[in-house]
Amino acid sequence: MKQPTSIRKRLFYQLAAVAAVLSLAFVLVVRGVASQAAEGTQDDILAASATAIADSLTSEDGEVTLELPYSALSMLGTINEDRVFYRVMVQGETLTGYTDLPVTRSPRRLDTPTFSTEMYRGDEVRVASVLRRVANTATGSEVVVSVAQTRSGLAAISRSITITATGVGLLFFLLATTLSLLAANSALRPLRRMTGAVTRRGPSDLRPVTAEAPKELVPLVDALNSFMGRLRASLSRTEDLISEAAHRVRTPLATVRTQAEVTHRKLNKPEHKKAIRDMIRAIDESSRSAGQILDHAMVTFRADSLALDPLDLIALINETCDRLAPTADLKDIALLRELPDSSVPFNGDGIMLQAALHNILDNAIKYSPEDSDIAVRIASGAELRVSIADQGRGFGGMDLKDLTTRYSRGTNVGDVVGSGLGLTIADEVARAHGGRLELSQSKEGQGACVSLILPYV
Amino acid sequence: MRVTDFALRLIAAVTLWSGAGHAFEVEDRQVYSAMAETSVLRVISTADKAVFEPIITAFQKANPGISIDYTITGTTDLMQAIYEEGAVFDLAISSAMDLQTKLANDGFAQSYLPTNAASLPDWAIWRDQLFAFTQEPAVMVVSNTFFKQGEAPQTRDALIALLRENPDRFRGRIGTYDVRRSGFGYLMATQDSRTSETFWRLMEVMGRLDAQLYCCSGDMIADVASGKLALAYNVLGSYAASEQAKTEGFHIVELTDFVNVMLRTVLIPANAENVKDARVMVDFLTGLRARPDLADKTGLPPVDAGALQNNPALRPIRFGPGLLVFLDQLKESKFLRSWENSILQETP
Ligand SMILES: Nc1ncnc2c1ncn2[C@@H]1O[C@H](COP(=O)(O)OP(=O)(O)O)[C@@H](O)[C@H]1O
Ligand SMILES: [Mg+2]
Numbered sequence: 001m002k003q004p005t006s007i008r009k010r011l012f013y014q015l016a017a018v019a020a021v022l023s024l025a026f027v028l029v030v031r032g033v034a035s036q037a038a039e040g041t042q043d044d045i046l047a048a049s050a051t052a053i054a055d056s057l058t059s060e061d062g063e064v065t066l067e068l069p070y071s072a073l074s075m076l077g078t079i080n081e082d083r084v085f086y087r088v089m090v091q092g093e094t095l096t097g098y099t100d101l102p103v104t105r106s107p108r109r110l111d112t113p114t115f116s117t118e119m120y121r122g123d124e125v126r127v128a129s130v131l132r133r134v135a136n137t138a139t140g141s142e143v144v145v146s147v148a149q150t151r152s153g154l155a156a157i158s159r160s161i162t163i164t165a166t167g168v169g170l171l172f173f174l175l176a177t178t179l180s181l182l183a184a185n186s187a188l189r190p191l192r193r194m195t196g197a198v199t200r201r202g203p204s205d206l207r208p209v210t211a212e213a214p215k216e217l218v219p220l221v222d223a224l225n226s227f228m229g230r231l232r233a234s235l236s237r238t239e240d241l242i243s244e245a246a247h248r249v250r251t252p253l254a255t256v257r258t259q260a261e262v263t264h265r266k267l268n269k270p271e272h273k274k275a276i277r278d279m280i281r282a283i284d285e286s287s288r289s290a291g292q293i294l295d296h297a298m299v300t301f302r303a304d305s306l307a308l309d310p311l312d313l314i315a316l317i318n319e320t321c322d323r324l325a326p327t328a329d330l331k332d333i334a335l336l337r338e339l340p341d342s343s344v345p346f347n348g349d350g351i352m353l354q355a356a357l358h359n360i361l362d363n364a365i366k367y368s369p370e371d372s373d374i375a376v377r378i379a380s381g382a383e384l385r386v387s388i389a390d391q392g393r394g395f396g397g398m399d400l401k402d403l404t405t406r407y408s409r410g411t412n413v414g415d416v417v418g419s420g421l422g423l424t425i426a427d428e429v430a431r432a433h434g435g436r437l438e439l440s441q442s443k444e445g446q447g448a449c450v451s452l453i454l455p456y457v
Numbered sequence: 458m459r460v461t462d463f464a465l466r467l468i469a470a471v472t473l474w475s476g477a478g479h480a481f482e483v484e485d486r487q488v489y490s491a492m493a494e495t496s497v498l499r500v501i502s503t504a505d506k507a508v509f510e511p512i513i514t515a516f517q518k519a520n521p522g523i524s525i526d527y528t529i530t531g532t533t534d535l536m537q538a539i540y541e542e543g544a545v546f547d548l549a550i551s552s553a554m555d556l557q558t559k560l561a562n563d564g565f566a567q568s569y570l571p572t573n574a575a576s577l578p579d580w581a582i583w584r585d586q587l588f589a590f591t592q593e594p595a596v597m598v599v600s601n602t603f604f605k606q607g608e609a610p611q612t613r614d615a616l617i618a619l620l621r622e623n624p625d626r627f628r629g630r631i632g633t634y635d636v637r638r639s640g641f642g643y644l645m646a647t648q649d650s651r652t653s654e655t656f657w658r659l660m661e662v663m664g665r666l667d668a669q670l671y672c673c674s675g676d677m678i679a680d681v682a683s684g685k686l687a688l689a690y691n692v693l694g695s696y697a698a699s700e701q702a703k704t705e706g707f708h709i710v711e712l713t714d715f716v717n718v719m720l721r722t723v724l725i726p727a728n729a730e731n732v733k734d735a736r737v738m739v740d741f742l743t744g745l746r747a748r749p750d751l752a753d754k755t756g757l758p759p760v761d762a763g764a765l766q767n768n769p770a771l772r773p774i775r776f777g778p779g780l781l782v783f784l785d786q787l788k789e790s791k792f793l794r795s796w797e798n799s800i801l802q803e804t805p
Contacts, residue, residue: 074779084778
């Protein structure tokens with residue numbers, strides 16, 4: 001399975017890989033340069049030694065002779081304890097020194113020493129040779145002075161350089177790795193800052209992001225902003241559409257209803273009057289259904305970006321009761337407002353809460369017999385509980401869970417018409433506020449009790 | 458020139474190891490058997506039995522299973538035995554630093570790091586093959602009949618002046634090493650010649666006074682003690698010190714201009730058979746500083762960097778390829794020619 005990619009990890013691994021390559025390169029270069037320098041130093045000293053010996057060549061009675069200078073060999077012992085060999089050859093014949101010392105690269109020119117690496121007495125030796133011409137006879141003799149030294153000191157130097165370079169390289173790598181971790185974090189800091197800025201916003205805050213974005217993120221922010229702009233436009237169009245639709249449906253229905261009532265009063269024939277009454281009831285049902293459908297749409301829409309306005313629940317309840325009082329009066333139902341005098345403050349969406357209460361109270365009136373009471377109560381404890389209890393048919397052992405799903409109606413409805421959306425709306429409002437809807441039999445024994453339970457935020 | 462009778466006696470006493478096919482001269486050989494012998498350590502050495510015996514005894518006390526086959530020879534013979542004849546020994550102990558250096562340089566020694574290496578001064582070990590265990594100055598030994606305590610010259614210049622002014626008094630009464638026969642004498646003479654030009658003047662003066670040439674420190678000291686010689690130049694200080702405990706009639710002068718200090722060294726030959734015990738002995742010898750009792754008994758002063766620092770005139774001879782220079786055939790013959798020209802003069 002592919003792991004979700006992390007920019008930070010990728011950045012870190014890439015930087016670490018670069019650091020590793022650089023460290024390795026550093027170690028190799030330092031080691032190469034240093035061992036070359038060490039070899040160069042040995043060559044220089046060997047050449048100096050050979051030259052010093054060559055300088056003390058003389059001729060005596062026509063013979064080439066040599067007074068080996070002490071320093072010529074002792075200088076080779078100053079930097080290490082390597083073994084030293086030398087050989088002086090006159091016209092190819094060994095004059096003194098180690099007769100079997102191999103000299104494979106004889107110098108051809110007088111002023112340039114030659115160097116070679118040979119095996120001698122079980123060890124690798126570096127041999128430097130210089131060529132001299134000694135005027136012992138009329139033609140003179142060619143003398144080759146070779147000085148050789150084993151290379152264990154060199155090996156030790158190169159070993160210690162390797163160790164040091166490796167240590168430094170490793171340290172560099174660790175440092176670079178740590179720094180790349182920091183760099184990866186700091187490179188992503190603006191991203192985190194912007195994420196924070198966007199996350200901290202309220203749900204309905206669709207303003208464009210203005211936090212300063214690094215150049216690389218500007219296109220993303222622009223795209224996001226343009227997307228939010230379109231979303232904002234689309235949302236406000238929906239909102240407009242809902243209120244427009246509610247207005248456009250309700251207003252003509254109200255007009256039709258008024259006309260019907262006027263007509264009803266003018267008519268005398270009972271069968272005509274009944275027809276008009278049926279018409280009026282149908283209009284009422286249509287009006288309520290339309291209202292509920294629109295309420296539902298409105299609730300769904302507002303739930304996405306819940307407004308938390310400071311409200312007074314008592315005022316809200318009273319307003320709802322006032323609005324439904326005429327409907328209750330038609331059935332001689334008394335709305336008993338058992339409410340405290342003081343206000344009950346609550347932070348929430350007033351329009352949604354009103355829709356919820358309206359639908360609950362409407363149900364209570366709808367499913368109550370004529371000449372009964374409906375009690376509206378509010379209880380505040382750990383959470384707020386607004387209950388509306390009636391003396392109607394009650395829920396009568398129905399499956400209460402299903403009643404809050406859309407368009408579902410109970411088996412107790414009889415000839416009462418409805419859309420099955422009322423409790424759905426109330427339930428969604430409760431849940432949008434972090435609460436719940438509770439259906440139960442009313443305490444008085446008969447009737448239903450529907451409670452809207454809201455937690456304090 | 459005159460070869461001392463002691464040397465003649467030695468030559469007469471020389472035994473040829475013809476059985477083993479060896480041609481180097483053996484002066485003496487002694488086997489120190491262990492009580493319950495588990496192994497034998499074959500040592501070839503230039504140190505006299507009398508000098509070295511206390512060390513062997515102490516070593517065997519610490520390592521009771523090891524018998525020691527101790528062969529005494531001269532420095533040149535030791536070199537010849539190992540370098541040319543391939544004689545098999547487990548240890549080679551010599552006072553000739555230059556020859557030991559050549560052995561190590563030319564691949565005749567094997568490496569070992571003594572367990573007490575950390576406590577030894579840097580200059581006491583070379584290539585992990587050559588281990589110095591004593592530091593012995595070359596001193597002047599003067600006869601009490603010629604010099605009262607403190608009256609002997611303290612520098613080479615003073616010595617030259619004294620000899621020049623009193624040729625009759627000192628004619629035939631000055632001794633020094635025959636550098637052609639003694640590796641130690643040769644080493645001291647060559648180092649003298651490196652350090653100061655006074656060496657050649659001194660040799661000239663000694664030659665004019667018919668200097669007596671010796672092979673060994675012991676003879677020189679005996680002749681100085683008996684009053685036969687007025688002074689002997691470049692005597693091995695450790696021998697002189699141990700002789701002084703036994704013999705009257707002479708005292709030791711450490712010259713103040715400079716004193717060459719020779720390091721007695723031990724090495725494990727490349728062809729050693731009993732390497733294990735050889736290493737034990739190397740550890741024992743390099744640890745001599747911890748045994749002042751042995752220093753007293755042998756008269757061998759152990760390696761001690763502090764002692765050298767206290768006396769700035771002391772010049773320890775340094776290991777290194779420089780020591781190979783005077784072993785060069787041409788260089789050696791030239792040096793000996795110069796030396797002979799100086800010291801072997803017909804008495805006018
Ligand atoms: N106050 C009440 N008394 C009795 N039954 C009720 C009451 N309120 C709701 N119900 C039952 O719950 C069902 C769902 O209610 P609701 O979603 O408002 O739809 P409806 O449009 O049918 O009223 C109703 O059909 C009814 O069976
Ligand atoms: Mg309903």
